[in-house]
Amino acid sequence: xxxxxxxxxxxxxxxxxxxxxxxxxxxxxxxxxxxxxxxxxxxxxxxxxxxxxxxxxxxxxxxxxxxxxxxxxxxxxxxxxxxxxxxxxxxxxxxxxxxxxxxxxxxxxxxxxxxxxxxxxxxxxxxxxxxxxxxxxxxxxxxxxxxxxxxxxxxxxxxxxxxxxxxxxxxxxxxxxxxxxxxxxxxxxxxxxxxxxxxxxxxxxxxxxxxxxxxxxxxxxxxxxxxxxxxxxxxxxxxxxxxxxxxxxxxxxxxxxxxxxxxxxxxxxxxxxxxxxxxxxxxxxxxxxxxxx
Amino acid sequence: xxxxxxxxxxxxxxxxxxxxxxxxxxxxxxxxxxxxxxxxxxxxxxxxxxxxxxxxxxxxxxxxxxxxxxxxxxxxxxxxxxxxxxxxxxxxxxxxxxxxxxxxxxxxxxxxxxxxxxxxxxxxxxxxxxxxxxxxxxxxxxxxxxxxxxxxxxxxxxxxxxxxxxxxxxxxxxxxxxxxxxxxxxxxxxxxxxxxxxxxxxxxxxxxxxxxxxxxxxxxxxxxxxxxxxxxxxxxxxxxxxxxxxxxxxxxx
Numbered sequence: 001x002x003x004x005x006x007x008x009x010x011x012x013x014x015x016x017x018x019x020x021x022x023x024x025x026x027x028x029x030x031x032x033x034x035x036x037x038x039x040x041x042x043x044x045x046x047x048x049x050x051x052x053x054x055x056x057x058x059x060x061x062x063x064x065x066x067x068x069x070x071x072x073x074x075x076x077x078x079x080x081x082x083x084x085x086x087x088x089x090x091x092x093x094x095x096x097x098x099x100x101x102x103x104x105x106x107x108x109x110x111x112x113x114x115x116x117x118x119x120x121x122x123x124x125x126x127x128x129x130x131x132x133x134x135x136x137x138x139x140x141x142x143x144x145x146x147x148x149x150x151x152x153x154x155x156x157x158x159x160x161x162x163x164x165x166x167x168x169x170x171x172x173x174x175x176x177x178x179x180x181x182x183x184x185x186x187x188x189x190x191x192x193x194x195x196x197x198x199x200x201x202x203x204x205x206x207x208x209x210x211x212x213x214x215x216x217x218x219x220x221x222x223x224x225x226x227x228x229x230x231x232x233x234x235x236x237x238x239x240x241x242x243x244x245x246x247x248x249x250x251x252x253x254x255x256x257x258x259x260x261x262x263x264x265x266x267x268x269x270x271x272x273x274x275x276x277x278x279x280x281x282x283x284x285x286x287x288x289x290x291x292x293x
Numbered sequence: 294x295x296x297x298x299x300x301x302x303x304x305x306x307x308x309x310x311x312x313x314x315x316x317x318x319x320x321x322x323x324x325x326x327x328x329x330x331x332x333x334x335x336x337x338x339x340x341x342x343x344x345x346x347x348x349x350x351x352x353x354x355x356x357x358x359x360x361x362x363x364x365x366x367x368x369x370x371x372x373x374x375x376x377x378x379x380x381x382x383x384x385x386x387x388x389x390x391x392x393x394x395x396x397x398x399x400x401x402x403x404x405x406x407x408x409x410x411x412x413x414x415x416x417x418x419x420x421x422x423x424x425x426x427x428x429x430x431x432x433x434x435x436x437x438x439x440x441x442x443x444x445x446x447x448x449x450x451x452x453x454x455x456x457x458x459x460x461x462x463x464x465x466x467x468x469x470x471x472x473x474x475x476x477x478x479x480x481x482x483x484x485x486x487x488x489x490x491x492x493x494x495x496x497x498x499x500x501x502x503x504x505x506x507x508x509x510x511x512x513x514x515x516x517x518x519x520x521x522x523x524x525x526x527x528x529x530x531x532x533x534x535x536x537x538x539x540x541x542x543x544x545x546x
Contacts, residue, residue: 006508017501024491024539050489094487103484141407149410166410167482178484265484273486277473284469288462 002074009065016058023049056095063088079287086283090276093269103265105180108133108152109200110257116172120264126173130157136182136258150182152260164262180263184256186224188214188235191250198254214251226251297403298396300338301359305392307331308366312385328369328385335363346405351421352412354536355403358395362388364429380453383436416478420471427467428532431525434460438521441514454514461521465503472496491539495531502527 026047029035036047045052066088068074075081106119113132117123132155139148151165164170170177190197190205190212197205197212201224204213210229217223217234225232226242226249233242235251242249311327314320338359342350350356365388369381437457475493476486487493502524509516 009508010505013501013504017498020494020498020501024494024535028489144407146407147410148407149413167414169481169484176484178482180483263484267480267484270480270486274477277476281466281470281473284466288466 001072002069005065005069005072005074009062009069012058012061012065016062019044019046019049019054019058022046059091059095063091077287079283079290083280083283083287086276086280090273090280093273093276097267097269097273101266101268103263106262106264107259108154108262109185109259110134110136116175120175120266127175129172131155132158133260134161136260138182150179152179152262174266174268176265176267178263178265179260181261183259183261185259186214186253187255187257188224188226189252189254190214190226191252192247200257296341297338297359300334300341301392301396304331304334304338304362305389305396307334308385308389308392312382316382325370328366331388332363332366332370335359335366339363342405348408348412349418349421351425352408353402353406355395355398357425358391358398360425361429362391362395364425365391365432368429368433379440380433380436380456384433387432387436411482414478414482416474416481420474420478423467423471423474427464427471428528430460430464430467431521431528434464434521435525438518438525441518442522454517457518457521461503461506464524465500465507468496468500468503472500491535492531495527495535499524499527499531 022044023046026036026041026049028050029047030051032048035045036042041047045054049055066084070081070084075084106114108114108131110133113130116129116131117127120127134153134155136150136152138150140146141148149165151163154162154164154170156162162170164177164179166179169179185201188199188201190199192207192212195207197207199205199212199214201214201216204211206212207228211227213227214235215225215227215232217225224235226235226240226244228244228247228249231244233240233244233249238253240251242251307327308331311324311331314327315324339350342356342359346352346356351360365384369384434457437453437460441453441457472493475496479488480486502520506517506520506524509520
């Protein structure tokens with residue numbers, strides 16, 4: 001039985017290794033419509049292997065093998081049994097985490113606020129918190145364009161100021177908020193005859209039943225356009241005087257604001273996983289160098 | 294940069310002299326003293342680099358090319374018994390080879406670049422060194438495995454198998470330490486401990502291949518040596534191949 005279990009393990013890990021190696025050379029896709037139709041790629045789900053059933057099934061089979069080796073006493077030493085139990089438990093927690101927990105990004109523009117409860121779709125009072133991005137700060141390395149750190153200064157419910165920066169997440173109940181990325185967004189002042197509008201890139205407003213907006217220019221997203229219904233005009237970098245359908249329009253760049261991209265992660269079982277990871281290293285050390293080898 | 298260059302040249306000369314004393318004059322004591330001197334010079338190179346860069350010397354390819362020779366030289370002195378005889382000569386040759394690579398890397402790879410925000414973490418001081426300890430052990434294991442494959446029937450080399458086993462244990466332990474501390478760091482930095490990034494996947498492959506080693510019969514010396522060779526090749530790909538061929542979250546390494 002022991003030999004069978006070991007050879008099963010060797011075959012299984014061999015398959016896992018080969019599929020993992022192949023998968024790293026395929027661009028991993030999320031949209032099923034773009035999956036490859038090649039029979040080999042399709043069968044092993046190589047272009048979406050990490051989130052595929054073959055991956056989950058193979059690692060689940062590994063857990064099963066570990067438990068079978070414990071049940072059938074293929075592992076004689078207590079430390080080896082302990083090590084394998086820890087590995088199996090860690091795999092179970094990981095599979096549980098990957099299938100249950102969620103993670104997504106939320107953009108917050110400077111001087112605007114979001115309701116955290118709405119973002120995480122959780123209506124309980126505990127998460128009915130307004131997050132106001134007071135400012136976003138980038139500190140650069142001296143004489144370099146490389147950022148040393150970037151930080152979001154948030155005000156929670158108009159009371160407490162908290163910071164989120166890279167490597168220093170914020171904990172809100174069962175969620176953690178991470179500083180993921182940032183970008184800048186321009187704010188334009190639009191003047192049409194006697195009316196003034198302040199529009200951020202992507203915003204729109206109504207002027208005399210006409211929809212006006214500032215948008216990215218599709219062929220070159222670095223450039224922006226002013227759109228009035230279906231008509232559009234390319235904008236200059238700071239100031240433009242336009243004439244659309246005999247309508248005099250002045251568009252001027254007023255300011256730029258940061259948009260902080262916050263990663264929201266719901267992770268349960270992380271403390272257990274951390275504990276299992278450290279326990280694994282400890283027991284591995286005992287298995288290798290302990291007195292009762 | 295010039296000071297670093299000169300220090301590496303001094304280290305190379307010292308090691309060449311050590312080889313000369315060991316092979317030609319057969320004076321192992323002087324050879325060891327010279328290796329010890331090379332360690333001091335290599336340490337000074339690393340200290341100079343760290344002082345100028347204001348961060349530890351393991352954030353890019355050039356820095357690792359000056360760190361690895363230091364680690365290997367330390368192994369030569371601290372684990373004198375394990376790395377003796379022919380193994381010692383191979384390791385010194387390898388140190389010289391890495392030093393020469395460090396010298397010949399293009400200037401733009403030697404430029405000091407400040408750390409990106411994600412790397413400003415205490416976890417970097419555990420995660421990265423753990424991998425380098427693992428890599429240095431696996432390299433010695435690779436040399437031992439080749440020696441075992443070539444001289445498999447030689448009874449004098451019986452001790453090699455024991456040393457190989459020890460090196461693989463150290464390598465395996467620190468590969469796991471690197472993976473686990475990397476996962477913890479990633480959790481605090483990106484909100485996820487595992488992103489299926491190519492570097493992560495290949496680090497897992499390194500471990501899975503070595504797991505094979507520990508599940509082999511004690512007496513399958515040939516198979517064990519072959520597994521070490523395969524494991525080392527996967528490590529080489531993880532370090533160089535993934536960095537230059539497969540883009541991912543670890544592209545800066």
